[in-house]
Amino acid sequence: MTFINLSVWISALIGVIIIAWIRSFDIYEKETFMAMIWAFLAGGITAVMIALGVYEFLRIFGLEDEVISNTLGSLLVIGPVEEFAKLMGLVVVYALIRKQFNELTDGIIYMSCVALGFSIIENFFYANSGEGTQYLLVYRAFISTPAHISFSVIIGYAWYRYKKENKPFSTVIVALAIASILHGVFDALAFSPWFNFLLLIYLWLILRQSLRLVQYTNVVSPFRPEFKELFDSPSGEKAEGIGCPNCGSSAPKELCRNSFFTSCRCDDCGYQIASRNDIRKIFRIFAPEYKRLSKKLVPARFNDGRTVMSVYGSAFFGHSGSTGFFRVEEVAGRLQAINDELLDRFRKRSFISANLLRRFFE
Ligand SMILES: [Zn+2]
Numbered sequence: 573m574t575f576i577n578l579s580v581w582i583s584a585l586i587g588v589i590i591i592a593w594i595r596s597f598d599i600y601e602k603e604t605f606m607a608m609i610w611a612f613l614a615g616g617i618t619a620v621m622i623a624l625g626v627y628e629f630l631r632i633f634g635l636e637d638e639v640i641s642n643t644l645g646s647l648l649v650i651g652p653v654e655e656f657a658k659l660m661g662l663v664v665v666y667a668l669i670r671k672q673f674n675e676l677t678d679g680i681i682y683m684s685c686v687a688l689g690f691s692i693i694e695n696f697f698y699a700n701s702g703e704g705t706q707y708l709l710v711y712r713a714f715i716s717t718p719a720h721i722s723f724s725v726i727i728g729y730a731w732y733r734y735k736k737e738n739k740p741f742s743t744v745i746v747a748l749a750i751a752s753i754l755h756g757v758f759d760a761l762a763f764s765p766w767f768n769f770l771l772l773i774y775l776w777l778i779l780r781q782s783l784r785l786v787q788y789t790n791v792v793s794p795f796r797p798e799f800k801e802l803f804d805s806p807s808g809e810k811a812e813g814i815g816c817p818n819c820g821s822s823a824p825k826e827l828c829r830n831s832f833f834t835s836c837r838c839d840d841c842g843y844q845i846a847s848r849n850d851i852r853k854i855f856r857i858f859a860p861e862y863k864r865l866s867k868k869l870v871p872a873r874f875n876d877g878r879t880v881m882s883v884y885g886s887a888f889f890g891h892s893g894s895t896g897f898f899r900v901e902e903v904a905g906r907l908q909a910i911n912d913e914l915l916d917r918f919r920k921r922s923f924i925s926a927n928l929l930r931r932f933f934e
Contacts, residue, residue: 583695586717587612587688594684594721597786598677599857600795607672611665611682616689619654619661620697623690626653643760651756654690655748658724661686662731676732676789683728684721691720719775722782723755729785754778783862788918790860791911799858800904802830803844811836817890818843818897832857843897851887851896854903859910884910 591608630640630649640649662683672678695717730747733739758778761771790796810824816838825836825845833853835846846854852865861868865883872882882888886906887898 583692583717586714587692590688590717590721591685594681594688597790597860597862598681599790599860600793600797601675603672603678603681607669608681608685610669611685612689612692614668614689615658615661615665615682615686616691616693617661618664619657619686619690620693622660623654623657626657641763643764646759646763647753647756650759651752651754652748654720655723655727655751655755658683658687658690658720658751659727659731659744659748661690662728666731666735673732673736675793675795676729677786677793679728679730679732680725680786680789681728683724683731687720687724688717691717715771715775718779719755719758722775722778723751723758725782725785727751729789784918787860787862787914791914791918796858797830797832799854799907800900802832803828803900814845816841816843816845816897817892817895818845818888838897842899844900845895845897846887848889848894848896851883851889851898854887855883855907855910859907859914861910861914 665682726747730743734744761767807827807829809827811827812824815822819841821840827836833850835844868883869881872885873879880888886902887896889896
């Protein structure tokens with residue numbers, strides 16, 4: 573197996589891993605892998621064909637690769653052409669699986685699949701195009717694939733709002749312009765011998781911005797259940813032999829089971845008891861910060877003098893650290909506060925957009 577072949581397989585593998593990773597941000601009503609792979613293929617192929625077609629057309633006017641491989645070409649040609657091509661990929665995907673688009677997050681999810689398809693197919697072309705491609709492929713797989721996805725998420729966002737929330741078509745045009753600029757600047761930095769050291773910082777900034785957009789769509793998702801309500805209908809099952817990490821009671825405990833987590837209630841002290849992993853899930857699912865649990869842990873002191881580790885002072889861990897306990901009201905309040913802060917941060921302190929996004933999209 574040649575290095576080039578290997579690289580193509582590696583980039584395809586990276587593609588699948590990224591699809592799985594993207595899917596992990598689609599929390600409440602997950603898209604199927606089939607639909608996502610379908611979007612990846614159909615959207616990716618459409619986007620590549622359109623981009624190739626437009627580039628071919630531009631050659632008539634003397635806009636060869638060498639002419640556009642610079643700052644001006646990146647901003648005026650490559651960015652707009654490729655983002656337009658990816659938008660067309662999304663249009664095709666939307667025509668094929670319209671019914672799957674039922675929340676704002678889905679616009680971003682399918683757009684990401686299209687961008688991923690575009691990038692992987694593009695890598696394949698580069699791999700077969702001859703010299704000097706080894707470095708390029710590794711570079712492309714690790715840098716340009718995530719970059720392609722992060723330029724375009726805003727298009728998926730705007731497309732959903734245009735199609736499903738009756739926003740004017742100008743939202744899509746604005747999103748296309750933003751994506752084209754992000755893309756153009758990225759390529760301009762990549763072509764520049766003096767400024768390409770800024771590339772990774774720039775990529776990090778737009779990835780972070782994309783993540784905020786995803787967070788925002790998660791926070792406003794209509795499929796996000798109310799955390800408190802999940803405790804309203806008891807399962808009727810009892811968990812036996814579980815020692816309460818708070819008061820030590822080993823009486824049978826009422827189980828609360830749902831598709832997100834499992835916990836049980838200690839009747840002696842009134843705390844809910846859940847495994848560390850279930851508590852991690854609660855904070856990942858109901859307050860989509862996407863931080864590791866260890867980053868959310870702070871020491872908390874109880875009135876009786878005990879000091880324990882807690883998740884933001886609202887869910888606590890016993891001595892073993894493997895089982896936690898919490899009051900539903902306290903965790904619900906904390907989740908609400910985190911979500912409010914995420915919304916606030918998205919609206920006021922975002923890198924591209926802040927008020928800009930609000931003006932165009934709300
Ligand atoms: Zn207890």
